[in-house]
Amino acid sequence: MKRILLSLLAVVVVLAGVLLTKAARFTSRQAQPETAAPFTVDADAAAARLGGALRLKTLAASEGKPAEDAAFAALHAYIQEQYPRIHQTLKREPVGAHSVLYTWAGSDASLRPAMLMGHLDVVPVEPGTEATWTHPPYSGLVAEGYVWGRGALDDKGSVFGILESVEALLAAGFQPRRTVLLAFGGDEEVGGHEGAETLARQLREQGVTLESVLDEGGMIVSGTVPGVASPVALVGVAEKGFASAELIVNGEGGHSSMPPPQTAVGVLSRAISRLEDSPMPAHLRGGSRALFEFAGPEMGFGMRVLFANLWLFEPLVLRQLTGKATTNAAVRTTTAATMFEGSERDNVLPARARAVVNFRILPGDSVESVLEHVRDAVDDPRVKVSTLGFVSEPSPVSRTDSEAWTQLLRSVRQVFPDVVVAPYLMLGASDSRYFTGLSENVYRFMPLRLDSADLSRLHGKDERVSVQGYADAVRFYAQYVRNVAH
Template sequence: MKRLLLSMALAASVLVLVLVARTLSFTSRQVAPAAMEPLTVDADAAAARLAGALRLKTVAASEGVPAEDAAFAGLHAYLAEHFPRAHAALKREPVGPHSLLYTWPGTDASLSPMLLVGHLDVVPVAPGTEDAWAHPPFAGVVADGFVWGRGALDDKSSVLAQLEAVEALLALGEKPRRTVMFAFGGDEEVGGLKGAVAIAALLKERGVRLESVLDEGGVIMSGTVPGVSAPVALVGTSEKGFTSVELKVKGEGGHSSMPPPRSAVGVLARAVARVEDSPMPARLEGGSRELFLRVGPEMPFGMRLLFANLWLTEPLVVRQLTQKPTTNAAVRTTTAVTMFQGGVRDNVLPTSARAVVNFRILPGDSVDGVLQHVRSVVDDSRVELGTLAFQSEPSPVSRTDTQAFGHLERTLRQVFPEVVVSSYLNVAATDSRHYVGLSDNVFRFFPVHLRAEDLARVHGKDERIAVTAHAQAVRFYAQYLRNAAR
């Protein structure tokens, strides 16, 4: 027994030494680049140009409601008018009904081009809610240090900031060595099928292989990572997929006074309950895993020990992450019952019932895998299963040990020196997913510092961006082009 206890004590001591040693070697991975090159930005003038773009109601077509072609045409003309140097130096190609592809030729044809992505369309404002806004959603008002309006964050600010950066660099006589392309979709909010999909197909047809892609996605956030006091720049290195599984049950109908043991609605309800009670497995990998490897060294010792030793602590970390919806989404394919339909009257047995369950698919899982999981969990021949037409596979995970990510990381630390740069998993859909076949380096990041309460403004009321934040976005894109294309 003594020998056993001594062996256990020795093993425990060795384990402690290993844990501590790994923690002490778990040091910061943040780069310390040279200072950024100066760039003068007239913040008020840039804000005014953004405000003008917000006044054009470029809502994409959806569910039988056509887009306002005149608004998109007006925005195209507006961009040409307010960015004359860019439109003189760059080739502009209309693609599909409302999208634009710009090409800024580089001086070295041996270098693969890079692509910056944005979108011109915006989501609609719910009828009857306009009066609840501090300023009308399509008035493009600059007030109290902010530019207000639909698209101020998603995503006209990104488009305008990119063009502002190009205009500023051209004014300084700068030219890129690497060809730079800008893809501005006109229907990102409804799937990008006529915008980004068409642009990607055009580039593929031309044999273009992209060095990198940068689209909207993560932002700079403060207070979102426990134990990290510095703001964190969250760069999406992967994106979840999307599918909706439809469950249907047929019934005999009849009067409710003589019901069967279980009606169509009852069969469906049991099936849906089984799906909700059996979520897909959680795991920590890809961008979600690397998030903790990059921010972990910035944490106090106790939390550093936890993330420096994921080989041992990973089950505990994953279990904790699954306790909240926001973090659960980062470690598993999520299950959301979004529709349930059945019956027409309270005394009539339904002849059919239907439910729709939406899944946001973790990289490593697949659309087919989700359907197989649902079929296995439901395990009822009375329930017909299928998927809705709109779906997408999760994206590959872009590496962070590449030159392409290095350019992005260096730029962030130059323009926002106080931030901790980290990769993460983008849980929402962007146009970037349509370009993954053209590049191994696809990143999702919009250079703006937001507070947690600002996130509700995206697709919500009182969407706005600070005048100073928009100016910083211009500086970011200019420095990024200097680092990655020159």
């Protein structure tokens, strides 16, 4: 017994030594860059120009409604009016009806271009809610330290921040060594097929590959990553995929006074219940593991021990993450039953029952593996399973060990020295997904500080961006262009 106890003690001591050694080596991955060269932004003038763009109701075509063509035409004319140096120096190419590509030629044609992206279209304001906004949704009003209006955050703030920075760099005489592309889509909110997808296809046909892509995505948030006291700049390195499965059961129909033991609705209900009881496995991958690799060293010692030793503690971490809907979505392909149809009359047996289940697919899974999971979980040949409408595979995971990542991290820290930069998995989709085949360095980041209340304004009521925060975003884009195009 004594030998057994001594052996166990030795194992504990060795294990403790391994855990502590790994924690000691789990050091910060944050850049400590040199101070950026001065870059002055006239915050009020920049805010006024953004406000002018927000007054234009640039809605893409959707659900049988045509696009607001006049608003898009007015916006493109407004951009040309407000940023004359860009239009004197950069090559401008329309893409589709409402999208555009600008090319700022670099001095070294051997270098792969860097692309900065954004989109010009906005989501509609929910009918009947306009009067509930503090300021009208298409006012573009600058008041109380904010620029108010639909698109301030998603995503005209990014587009005009990029334009402001490039116009100012041109005025200062900056000449990029690496070619810089500015790609602004006109239909991101409805899938990006005419804009970003078309542009990516054109570049692919021309044999163009990209050094890096920077699109909308994560922001600078506080209190979101437990254990990290500093604000965290979340940079999306991957996106989840999208698929909806349609489940159909055919029944006998007839009058409800003589029902069979189980109707089509009953069969389908059991299938949905089985699906909800059988979630797809959780994994730390697709950007979620990288989040802890970058944020973990900035935590207290106990948390550092945990995240430095995921080889041992990963099941514990996953159990905690899957306990909340917000974090569960970051570690597994999620299952959401969203639609259910049966008979149109309360006294008629359904001849057909139909349900739709939406899946947001974790990198490492696929549309096909989701369908296989549905069939296995349902395990009923009476339930016919197929995909419905648009599907999208999850994106590849971009590199966090490349020069392109280093320059992005460096740029963030130069403009926002108090923040921790960390990769993460984006749960939604952006236009950048069409460019993942053109670069291994596709990143999704908006250089804005937001609190939890502001996050709810995305696609919601009272969308706004602070005047000072917008000026900082302009500074970031300028510094980023300086760094990637040096």
